[in-house]
Amino acid sequence: MKLSEIKNILPTLDNVEFQLENGTFVPEHFHVTEVGVVTKHFIDCGGTIRNEQVVNFQLWNANDFEHRLKPTKLLNIIKLSEEKLGVEDAEIEVEYQSETIGKYDLDFNGKTFVLRNKTTACLAQDACGVPVQKQKANVGETQTSSCCPPNSGCC
Numbered sequence: 001m002k003l004s005e006i007k008n009i010l011p012t013l014d015n016v017e018f019q020l021e022n023g024t025f026v027p028e029h030f031h032v033t034e035v036g037v038v039t040k041h042f043i044d045c046g047g048t049i050r051n052e053q054v055v056n057f058q059l060w061n062a063n064d065f066e067h068r069l070k071p072t073k074l075l076n077i078i079k080l081s082e083e084k085l086g087v088e089d090a091e092i093e094v095e096y097q098s099e100t101i102g103k104y105d106l107d108f109n110g111k112t113f114v115l116r117n118k119t120t121a122c123l124a125q126d127a128c129g130v131p132v133q134k135q136k137a138n139v140g141e142t143q144t145s146s147c148c149p150p151n152s153g154c155c
Helices: 003-012 071-085
Strands: 019-020 030-043 047-063 092-096 101-108 113-117
Touching: 003 071, 003 101, 019 092, 030 071
Parallel strands: 019 113, 047 092
Antiparallel strands: 030 047, 092 101, 101 113
């Protein structure tokens, strides 16, 4: 989700709720402790230099159980980050503490914001020799498009 999308969604909500992909809700007394820009300048295993930039939200649970972040407050935090930091419209990455600090993509299901699990991948598969994954056949399935008919003995 891009920053412009969350800015369009927030005015339509009564409450700001975040939920992990597994269905667990971030406790409702969370704080957004940071909104910023994270820039990653790196070289992939194929030798390509890359730059990535995301808008980063950091969620934190404190022991002030009566705290509730309202949509207008989050909008004001976003607007302040745009004014003071020059935050531009980019994809949002959310940091949230579970066993360790996790990084999540952000989605919206019509009611709550969903923290989608991020995964790693090779960006230069053609350059670093990652084999193409072959499709596995289920044992017991007959091959109907084979050049050898079943029980012919040619294979």
